[in-house]
Each structure stands twice: as C-alpha cells, then as structure tokens.
Amino acid sequence: MTLLLEQLLNGLQFGVMLFLMAAGLTLVFGIMGLINLAHGSLYMIGAYAAAWATLQTGSFLLGLLAGLSAAAVLGMALEAAILRRLYARDHLDQVLATFGVILFCNEAVAMIFGRQPLMAGPPPWLSGAVEIVPGVPYPVYRLAIIATGLLVAAGLYVLISRTRIGMLVRAGATHRELVGALGVRIGLLYTAVFGLGALLAGLAGALTGPLLAVQVGMGERILITTFVVIVIGGLGSIRGALAGAMLVGMVDTLTRGFLPATLRAVLPASEADALGAGLSSMAVFILMAIVLLWRPRGLFPAHA
Amino acid sequence: MSTITRRAALAAAATLAAPSILRAQAAPLKIGLVTTLSGPGGYLGADIRDAMQLAVEQGALPGVQLLVEDDGLKPAQAKQIVDRWLKTEKLKLFTGVVFSNVMEAIAPDVLEEGAIYVSPNAGPSSLAGKGCHRNYYVVSWQNDTLHESAGENANRLGHKKVFVLAPNYPAGRDAITGFKRFFKGEIAGEIYTRLDQTDYAAEMAQIRAANPDAVFQFHPGGLGIAFIRQYQQAGLGGKIPMVVSSPSLDSTTLNAVGDAALGIEVSAQWNSDFDNPVSKKFVADFQAKYNRMPTYYASQGFDTALAIAAALKGTGGKADDTEAFRREMLKANFQATRGKFKFGPNQHPVQDWYAIRPERGADGKLFLKTQGRVLADRGDAYSDQCKI
Known part of the structure; x- marks a missing residue:
C-alpha cells in the first residue's frame, strides 16, 4: 500500500514535469501552428544555465532565475530570428528547420560546457527526505517540484481564462485570422506566447537539473514523451496538456513499477522481466494509440 | 612580376610538387574511431578518444592517423559511419565503441569486410562465445x-x-x-x-x-x-x-x-592509484594535458592504443595482413596501465x-x-x- 502511494507521487511528479514542457509546446502549436522540435533545446538551455549559475553563485534560487531568463530570452530571440519565418510554411519545413536548431544547440552547448555532465545538487533546504506517512520517506525536492508544477498549472489557468492576454491566446488558437483582422498586433502576441512557452520549458529544465544529469541531448528524450502528451491531450489545448501529462506520467510510472512484478506471477522470471520491461516502455505509446482510436483529435481538442 | 602572381605561381609549383613528396612518405595508417561523444554516455567516448590521442601524440603509434566520429549511442548511425569508411576510405582497423548495442551492430560489418576490430570498452557476450572472430579483439573486458x-x-x-x-x-x-x-x-x-x-x-x-x-x-x-x-x-x-x-x-x-x-x-581492473610506472605516467600525462582525472574508459583507451601499437610494431606498421596482425596482437607485447594483461582463447582479456x-x-x-x-x-x- 505504501509502495503504491510512493509510486503515485512519483507519477504525479513526472506528470507535472511533462505538463511544464507540454504547456509551451501545445500553446505554440495551437496559436502559431508551429511544430517546434527545438522546444527540448530550450529545456536543455534552462537546465544548463541553472546548473551553471548555481555552481557559480552557490545559490539555487539565482540558478533558477538564470535558467528561466536564459530559456525565455533565447526562446524569444529564436522566434524572432528563425521561427517567425516558418509560420506560413508547411509542417515539414518547420520540422526540418527546428531539427536543425536542435543540432545547433546541442553542439553549441557541448562547445561551451563540454560533454561531461554538469551537476548542481538541490539546495540544503530542499534535500533529504520527509516521511509522508510513517515508514515512507519521500524526497523533499520532488515534493517541491510537484508543488511548483501545480502552482504553475493554476497560474496558467487564471492567465488563460481570466485575463486579456489569455483571451487573445484563446482567440488566436481558434480564429487566428480574425484576431489579426481585429487589429491585435499578432506578431507581438506570438513572441509573447513563445517566450512563455520557453520560460516553462526553462523552468522544467532548471527543476530537473538537481534530480537528473544535466547533459547534451537531454531535451530530445523528454521531447518525444511531450509530443505523446500533447497528442493525447489534443493539440493546442492547455487543459488537454494537463490531462495528457498526468495520464502519461501515471501510466509510465505505474507500469514500470508494477508490470514486471505482476507478470512474474504468471510467467517464468526471465521472460516476465523481458516482457515487462518491453511493455512498460511501450505503455505510453499504447495509451496514445488507444486514445487516438477513441478520440482521433485527442481528449480536449482546441479547435473543436 | 607582381606579388599576387608570384604567390600564385609559387602555390601552383607547390601543388605540382606535392604528389612526389607524398609518394616519398608512406601513407599514414588510418584507424577508424567510432565512439559515443554525445548524450549521457558522451564523456565515456571522449575519454577513450582523448587517451588514444594522447598515445598518438606521445609517439606510441607512429604513422597512424585517427579518424574520429560520434555515434550518438545510435547503432544505425555507427553502422553508416563504418560502412562509409569501409567503402570510401578502405579502412582496415577500427576501434572506439563504448556501448554493446552499437558494437553488435557494427562488428559484423567490419569483420565481413575482412577488417579488424579492437574494442576499448564494449565486450558483449554475443561476440565472446560462439560468435567470436579471429579479427575481433577486446582489450577492456568481457561484459x-x-x-x-x-x-x-x-x-x-x-x-x-x-x-x-x-x-x-x-x-x-x-x-x-x-x-x-x-x-x-x-x-x-x-x-x-x-x-x-x-x-x-x-x-x-x-x-x-x-x-x-x-x-x-x-x-x-x-x-x-x-x-x-x-x-x-x-x-x-x-x-x-x-x-x-x-x-x-x-x-x-x-x-x-x-x-x-x-x-x-x-x-x-584498473584504478588511477595503481602503483606501476605505465599507469603513473599515464595518469600524470592525462591530467597535465586534459586537466581532469582519467576514468577507467581512458585507461582502456590507452591500453587499446598500446596493444594496437605493439601489434603494428611487429607487422611493420601494416594492418592489411590480418593473420600477421593477429600473431603480433595475441602476444600482447606491451605494458598495460592495469599491470598484468594477456588475451584468452577468445581474444578477450585474462586479468585481475x-x-x-x-x-x-x-x-x-x-x-x-x-x-x-x-x-x-x-x-x-x-x-x-x-x-x-
């Protein structure tokens, strides 16, 4: 029972992380119609900037600030310099160009920081573990990530559904041309939305740093799962991103945690392990296929 | 004659003269080093490469040129690089792979073409038993x-x-x-x-x-x-x-x-505090050149370079005759950083x-x-x- 509780928290924490990534990716797709493979690079940039600044200053919060600003500033620069030219072109061109950006970012980061992973641990006030229920210690840092992610989700909800910017974003997602025709400076809106997405990716990267290894290529891995999330959630929808992220986070963690042991009950150990490991790494993709069969446009499509 | 035309004339003369100079020297023996330089395993490959380059710079491998490419821990990418080198560069000698899944993908290609593979790290069981090969050597360990x-x-x-x-x-x-x-x-x-x-x-x-x-x-x-x-x-x-x-x-x-x-x-099988002269010198030289402590991977890369060097010394710097190379290689006539070293019957190490x-x-x-x-x-x- 305590094991299940711990695994549920792990799933929640992974889901929250995926949500931070997926929110930006899905906004950019929903509003600008841009498939941005370089989103993972912004995550990496956030992680590197945060780890580097933490190591230089010794302060986790300064590191976090550096990660956020580096990702947001570089994200907006990227939008203004390259991506803006891609909005009107078809998706294949966008995929090619943003894939090029990934290669560029990976090499640039390798040249600046080297190929050895960068390591900045969590701050003393967030390290160690607390007992959530007696006998189950859980890392404080992961709890902090869950709290931050849920706060950001709430903040985004308020921003999108209660403010003028949010109204424009929603309008932009469904009636792009009309928003422009009504005299909204669509270019500025695009840059702002892209900056917000980059900021969230940077936050995800900066928070991940102390947990995992900060290394070149870290962005691509999470990017694939993030795409699964937004496809499940429905392209362009923040609500979908949240639902998709939680679903993927839970399914991935719980299948990894319980599937091999369950299979061992019915199969010989070595076969159960091999099958369990295989099935649990496929689980999120199977989930995606099922959701798409049931709802081809995802759970909460934006352009309903 | 103006400066520009004089320079052009000199350049032309130099270009024309170049082939004869090249012919006079033996063409360098190229070793294809495909390794993992990016991603989470990136520093593993970088340490192997750096240690091998150190050995080359120290003159352990005279007349050898290392060609280096990153496989990105993708077997398919490694396969493409190796196939290209086999066809266009006609390479006879390969090394560098860190990860066993990459090794399983490229070793058959290299061996089918009659080329030699010397592994500085990966030693998958599939290539150690029934799947062993006369031209496949592992200097590190069987996994x-x-x-x-x-x-x-x-x-x-x-x-x-x-x-x-x-x-x-x-x-x-x-x-x-x-x-x-x-x-x-x-x-x-x-x-x-x-x-x-x-x-x-x-x-x-x-x-x-x-x-x-x-x-x-x-x-x-x-x-x-x-x-x-x-x-x-x-x-x-x-x-x-x-x-x-x-x-x-x-x-x-x-x-x-x-x-x-x-x-x-x-x-x-090795540690940076080993008290033998080869290891001590290697650790000091590596630190002096790269400003970091060498890892096991680096020591394996260095030992691999030394093993290849010893074999090439015996064959007069050639890798074309794989049987001659094999005779020399299996002697393991070199001082390894790990101390005692010899090859077992499947051309994998026997060591402490x-x-x-x-x-x-x-x-x-x-x-x-x-x-x-x-x-x-x-x-x-x-x-x-x-x-x-």
Whole structure:
C-alpha cells in the first residue's frame, strides 16, 4: 500500500514535469501552428544555465532565475530570428528547420560546457527526505517540484481564462485570422506566447537539473514523451496538456513499477522481466494509440 | 612580376610538387574511431578518444592517423559511419565503441569486410562465445566479468540478499548474468530499466519495498550519476549499501555525485592509484594535458592504443595482413596501465580484478582507493565456446 502511494507521487511528479514542457509546446502549436522540435533545446538551455549559475553563485534560487531568463530570452530571440519565418510554411519545413536548431544547440552547448555532465545538487533546504506517512520517506525536492508544477498549472489557468492576454491566446488558437483582422498586433502576441512557452520549458529544465544529469541531448528524450502528451491531450489545448501529462506520467510510472512484478506471477522470471520491461516502455505509446482510436483529435481538442 | 602572381605561381609549383613528396612518405595508417561523444554516455567516448590521442601524440603509434566520429549511442548511425569508411576510405582497423548495442551492430560489418576490430570498452557476450572472430579483439573486458567481480565483492562483503538493476540492452543483461554467476546469496528483486531513462523514482520505491541487504546496479555514465543522486535523495543512501562495478562509479561520476558516493563498493581492473610506472605516467600525462582525472574508459583507451601499437610494431606498421596482425596482437607485447594483461582463447582479456572504494583524501576531496584483489587471472565464461 505504501509502495503504491510512493509510486503515485512519483507519477504525479513526472506528470507535472511533462505538463511544464507540454504547456509551451501545445500553446505554440495551437496559436502559431508551429511544430517546434527545438522546444527540448530550450529545456536543455534552462537546465544548463541553472546548473551553471548555481555552481557559480552557490545559490539555487539565482540558478533558477538564470535558467528561466536564459530559456525565455533565447526562446524569444529564436522566434524572432528563425521561427517567425516558418509560420506560413508547411509542417515539414518547420520540422526540418527546428531539427536543425536542435543540432545547433546541442553542439553549441557541448562547445561551451563540454560533454561531461554538469551537476548542481538541490539546495540544503530542499534535500533529504520527509516521511509522508510513517515508514515512507519521500524526497523533499520532488515534493517541491510537484508543488511548483501545480502552482504553475493554476497560474496558467487564471492567465488563460481570466485575463486579456489569455483571451487573445484563446482567440488566436481558434480564429487566428480574425484576431489579426481585429487589429491585435499578432506578431507581438506570438513572441509573447513563445517566450512563455520557453520560460516553462526553462523552468522544467532548471527543476530537473538537481534530480537528473544535466547533459547534451537531454531535451530530445523528454521531447518525444511531450509530443505523446500533447497528442493525447489534443493539440493546442492547455487543459488537454494537463490531462495528457498526468495520464502519461501515471501510466509510465505505474507500469514500470508494477508490470514486471505482476507478470512474474504468471510467467517464468526471465521472460516476465523481458516482457515487462518491453511493455512498460511501450505503455505510453499504447495509451496514445488507444486514445487516438477513441478520440482521433485527442481528449480536449482546441479547435473543436 | 607582381606579388599576387608570384604567390600564385609559387602555390601552383607547390601543388605540382606535392604528389612526389607524398609518394616519398608512406601513407599514414588510418584507424577508424567510432565512439559515443554525445548524450549521457558522451564523456565515456571522449575519454577513450582523448587517451588514444594522447598515445598518438606521445609517439606510441607512429604513422597512424585517427579518424574520429560520434555515434550518438545510435547503432544505425555507427553502422553508416563504418560502412562509409569501409567503402570510401578502405579502412582496415577500427576501434572506439563504448556501448554493446552499437558494437553488435557494427562488428559484423567490419569483420565481413575482412577488417579488424579492437574494442576499448564494449565486450558483449554475443561476440565472446560462439560468435567470436579471429579479427575481433577486446582489450577492456568481457561484459560479464566486470559484474562477476562485483558479485564476488558482494560475497566478500557478506551480503546475503541483493537487489539488482541494469538497463535493458545487451550489456545490461550481461551485467545481471555476470553478477548472478558469482554472487552466492539470494536475489531480492531484479529490474531492467531503460537505457534512455534518467529518472529512477519508480525503481527506488521498489528497492525500498524489497528491503535488501545491498543493491547492485549497472548504470554507465550520466545514468549512474542520476541513479546515485536519486538513491541518496530517496533516503536509501545511508541505509542500503551499494555494490557496483566500475562503469557505475568512475572518477567523473564521483566528482558529480560527491558525498553521496561514500560507502559505495566498486570493483575494476584498473584504478588511477595503481602503483606501476605505465599507469603513473599515464595518469600524470592525462591530467597535465586534459586537466581532469582519467576514468577507467581512458585507461582502456590507452591500453587499446598500446596493444594496437605493439601489434603494428611487429607487422611493420601494416594492418592489411590480418593473420600477421593477429600473431603480433595475441602476444600482447606491451605494458598495460592495469599491470598484468594477456588475451584468452577468445581474444578477450585474462586479468585481475580489484575492490575499490571512494575515500576522502587529505585535501578533503574524494578519490577512488584500491582496497585489494577480488579475482585473479579471470578470463570469461564464454571462452570455451569459442572455436577459432
């Protein structure tokens, strides 16, 4: 029972992380119609900037600030310099160009920081573990990530559904041309939305740093799962991103945690392990296929 | 004649003269080094490459030129590079691969073309037994033996119930097989993680639930860093001891995880504190040139370069005649950084294994200290299946 509780928290924490990534990716797709493979690079940039600044200053919060600003500033620069030219072109061109950006970012980061992973641990006030229920210690840092992610989700909800910017974003997602025709400076809106997405990716990267290894290529891995999330959630929808992220986070963690042991009950150990490991790494993709069969446009499509 | 035309004329003359100069010198022997330079395993390949380049610069490999490419830990990418080099550059000698899944993809291509492969790291079981080959050599170790040493170390430390984890790829499966082959106690649980996984929260929960005496895990490079840190953060660090083999805790990982590494028991065929002249000089030279402590990978890269150098010395710098190369290579006529070294019947090493532990030095920094020998003259479990 305590094991299940711990695994549920792990799933929640992974889901929250995926949500931070997926929110930006899905906004950019929903509003600008841009498939941005370089989103993972912004995550990496956030992680590197945060780890580097933490190591230089010794302060986790300064590191976090550096990660956020580096990702947001570089994200907006990227939008203004390259991506803006891609909005009107078809998706294949966008995929090619943003894939090029990934290669560029990976090499640039390798040249600046080297190929050895960068390591900045969590701050003393967030390290160690607390007992959530007696006998189950859980890392404080992961709890902090869950709290931050849920706060950001709430903040985004308020921003999108209660403010003028949010109204424009929603309008932009469904009636792009009309928003422009009504005299909204669509270019500025695009840059702002892209900056917000980059900021969230940077936050995800900066928070991940102390947990995992900060290394070149870290962005691509999470990017694939993030795409699964937004496809499940429905392209362009923040609500979908949240639902998709939680679903993927839970399914991935719980299948990894319980599937091999369950299979061992019915199969010989070595076969159960091999099958369990295989099935649990496929689980999120199977989930995606099922959701798409049931709802081809995802759970909460934006352009309903 | 104006300066510009004079320069052009000189350049033309130089170009025309060049072929005769080149003909006078022997063409350099090119060695294809495909290794993993990016991603979580990036520093592993970088250490192998840097150590080999050090050997070349020190003149150990006269007339040799290294061609270096990154495989990105993608078997398909490595295959493309190797095929290109085989066809366009007609290379005869390859080395560099870190990961066994990459090795399994490229070794058949290299060997079918009649070229030679010398591995500085990966030693998958599939190429050590029935699948062995006259032109395939491993200087590092057969994968299983790394973890056999950890299994023996766990016996030595008196652990009775061990939880084992490794990524689900050839070397990961070899790791668990190897550990179990020598470990005499009970396996409390067994998990195959993903090679592209960096978050082990779900696994930590399972380890805690199983409550073993010790944990054996194989996670090379950046994976190991993430694993050890998360182990500490999950509050398992001080409670359940960890027994690993060298890939899961090298000097780079040690730097990265810091105090979380204290208490981890390691085993390896080499360590940076080895007291033999070759190793001492290698560690000093490597540090002077690259300003970092060499890892096991670096020492293996260096030993590989020395092994190739010894063979080439015997053949007069040629790798065309693979049988002549083989005769010289199997003599292993060189002083390895790890000390004793010879090839077994399947052209994998027969060597000693040592227990190693991170300790705090007088300067307050952590370093890896050799404790004593775990296994002596250990070959591997597959050599008798190899008929060559």
